[in-house]
Amino acid sequence: MKKTSKRGPREPGMTLIVKTITRLTVGLIFLYGVYIVVHGHLTPGGGFAGGLIIALSFIHLMLAFGKDLALKKFSKAAASIFESLGGILFLTIALLGFTGGYFFLNFIRKGRPFDLFSAGIIPLCNIAISLKVGAGLFAIFIALVFLQILKKEE
Amino acid sequence: MSIIPLFIAIPLGAAFLVSLFGRRIKILPDLLANLCTASLGILSLLSVGIVREHGMLVYKIGSWAPPVGISLVLDGLTCFMLVTVNIIAFFITLYSISYMARYTAKWKFYTLFLLMLAGMNGVIATGDIFNLYVFLEIAAIASYALVAFGIEHEELEASFKYAVMGTLASSFILLGIIFLYSYTSTLNMADMSNVLLAKGPGKIVGFVVPLFILGFGLKAAIMPFHAWLPDAHPSAPAPISAMLSGLLIKVLGIYALMRIFFNVLGVSQNTYFVLMILGVISMTLGAFLAIGQHDIKRMLAYSSVSQIGYIMLGIGIATPMAIAGALFHLFNHATFKSLLFLNSGAIEYSTGTRDLKKMGGLNSHMPVTGATSLIGSMSISGMPPLSGFWSKLIIILAAVQAEYYAMAAIAASVSIITLAYYLKLQKEAFFGTLGEGLEKVKEAPLTMKLAMIALAAICIAGGLLLLPQVFDLFINSAAKVLSAGNGYAKIVFGSIR
Numbered sequence: 001m002k003k004t005s006k007r008g009p010r011e012p013g014m015t016l017i018v019k020t021i022t023r024l025t026v027g028l029i030f031l032y033g034v035y036i037v038v039h040g041h042l043t044p045g046g047g048f049a050g051g052l053i054i055a056l057s058f059i060h061l062m063l064a065f066g067k068d069l070a071l072k073k074f075s076k077a078a079a080s081i082f083e084s085l086g087g088i089l090f091l092t093i094a095l096l097g098f099t100g101g102y103f104f105l106n107f108i109r110k111g112r113p114f115d116l117f118s119a120g121i122i123p124l125c126n127i128a129i130s131l132k133v134g135a136g137l138f139a140i141f142i143a144l145v146f147l148q149i150l151k152k153e154e
Numbered sequence: 155m156s157i158i159p160l161f162i163a164i165p166l167g168a169a170f171l172v173s174l175f176g177r178r179i180k181i182l183p184d185l186l187a188n189l190c191t192a193s194l195g196i197l198s199l200l201s202v203g204i205v206r207e208h209g210m211l212v213y214k215i216g217s218w219a220p221p222v223g224i225s226l227v228l229d230g231l232t233c234f235m236l237v238t239v240n241i242i243a244f245f246i247t248l249y250s251i252s253y254m255a256r257y258t259a260k261w262k263f264y265t266l267f268l269l270m271l272a273g274m275n276g277v278i279a280t281g282d283i284f285n286l287y288v289f290l291e292i293a294a295i296a297s298y299a300l301v302a303f304g305i306e307h308e309e310l311e312a313s314f315k316y317a318v319m320g321t322l323a324s325s326f327i328l329l330g331i332i333f334l335y336s337y338t339s340t341l342n343m344a345d346m347s348n349v350l351l352a353k354g355p356g357k358i359v360g361f362v363v364p365l366f367i368l369g370f371g372l373k374a375a376i377m378p379f380h381a382w383l384p385d386a387h388p389s390a391p392a393p394i395s396a397m398l399s400g401l402l403i404k405v406l407g408i409y410a411l412m413r414i415f416f417n418v419l420g421v422s423q424n425t426y427f428v429l430m431i432l433g434v435i436s437m438t439l440g441a442f443l444a445i446g447q448h449d450i451k452r453m454l455a456y457s458s459v460s461q462i463g464y465i466m467l468g469i470g471i472a473t474p475m476a477i478a479g480a481l482f483h484l485f486n487h488a489t490f491k492s493l494l495f496l497n498s499g500a501i502e503y504s505t506g507t508r509d510l511k512k513m514g515g516l517n518s519h520m521p522v523t524g525a526t527s528l529i530g531s532m533s534i535s536g537m538p539p540l541s542g543f544w545s546k547l548i549i550i551l552a553a554v555q556a557e558y559y560a561m562a563a564i565a566a567s568v569s570i571i572t573l574a575y576y577l578k579l580q581k582e583a584f585f586g587t588l589g590e591g592l593e594k595v596k597e598a599p600l601t602m603k604l605a606m607i608a609l610a611a612i613c614i615a616g617g618l619l620l621l622p623q624v625f626d627l628f629i630n631s632a633a634k635v636l637s638a639g640n641g642y643a644k645i646v647f648g649s650i651r
Contacts, residue, residue: 080173081174083173084170084171084173084174085174087166087169088167088170088171088174091166091167091170094159094163095163098156100217102214102216102217103156103159103163103213103215103216104216105216105217106216
């Protein structure tokens, strides 16, 4: 970036106001995503919605501070690994059902309804889905950002 | 009993493993993909024996009995399609070992390839109509990415066109499923068939049938909906062209259409007549369009449109013999069209061109490719005693038997046009004088040759499938499922244990 203002080289990202607000909120957004994931079997939401919110917290970071900082926290390779890991985890849970004789069998004790630790494999599936969706969405966003940069350099 | 979910679990697991470790361990993508498709091929052959023993198997996912849970169904038609898909997929992965070495990021290719295979196996094995839609989308989205794999301008354009048309098709299919669900309140195909029988088809089936013809017709590239295919199939790398033209359009288009029309909706004679007319149109026009092509892969793509027409004609006649003929032609077309696309890939690999005008006399330098391509060409044109002859013969005889004389005559004459453009391909590529700058051309590497020879052997031996014992076991048991129509539901609910 050759663009410079009077105050020297421009800092990446948005203004100080946005950065400060982001610093305060981004952790809360991330935690809210985690909450949605782990309560997926109790309240509306679940792996997909929660994974989306987790990805949004990183995208928020990227929008406010520029791509370098966000990629330092969660790199492209990490996104790719976590996405595959989510897929494998989900499949493993499904295959572990074979221990009880059926693909996708809910083989863990179900517990008491409306407890956090209940519903057998459903919370584990939600966690796997959140990894897959969150990392996948973030990877798509990275791809779009890099596409934009490549176009500018041409 | 529990092998049915493996058809989906194995390729999915392999796909994620390849994407996790494939970048670091260079040999892993080739090894894992070939192991995966080989084991799937063996499992699919085992499933033929299982079906012969038990008739039909219904697998309850998570032990939830249908119609509540999702079920996987293994019957004659399913195992016929599974054998077709997985055996050919194995030869295509074998071929990819050498061919894909030219591209970077082989692991990405195999990940997408295995995801597409998982989607196709899912479409075939599922007994739930929404599940069918989900797997159809998995296979379709993986194929959009695979068409764009070379990321040149032409490939991206073809992929975009394909993605738009494919998404349009998926929305029609989804809309049809939504209407059916609102009418029957169930998504299980067997249960849906029961409800439709009890409630009467009403007006909803009359509305859903055109939606499905549009949707699955687009996926199968029958004539008015074929425009994306001649761009998309040639742009992909050769193994993917073989996969798309040989298998994908059949599984997503024809298999899904057959399953829903015959076993779930039990559509009227008029609908079958429409399918037959569409089949004849795409058979004829596809063949005429193929004659004028100079790009070898484009010619093969138009030829696919034409051959899909034969299958549609067989389905449209809808007598047991015609259905058996259509299924037999589906199997044969899968083998020789994959073979021909692999041949075109070998030519491109060695000479660097796809233009027929720049080739010539390649037989002297590429004897294996030339010989296998000749077998494939003659088989697709219906030369006895190769496999294509027998399946076309059955379809034409069935048309005569059902007193569609005009259709039979058209089918026979289109076969002659097919012969004409394949002879043109043979003459311009493999016979005659050697083209300019082709003196140093070498034959394709070993694994590519092995895959082509194996597929050519299936083309030669394809006629043996007509032997009474094999025919009953493999093709007739599949045709019986379709001929049973709504009886499918009874058998599904009868075989839940």
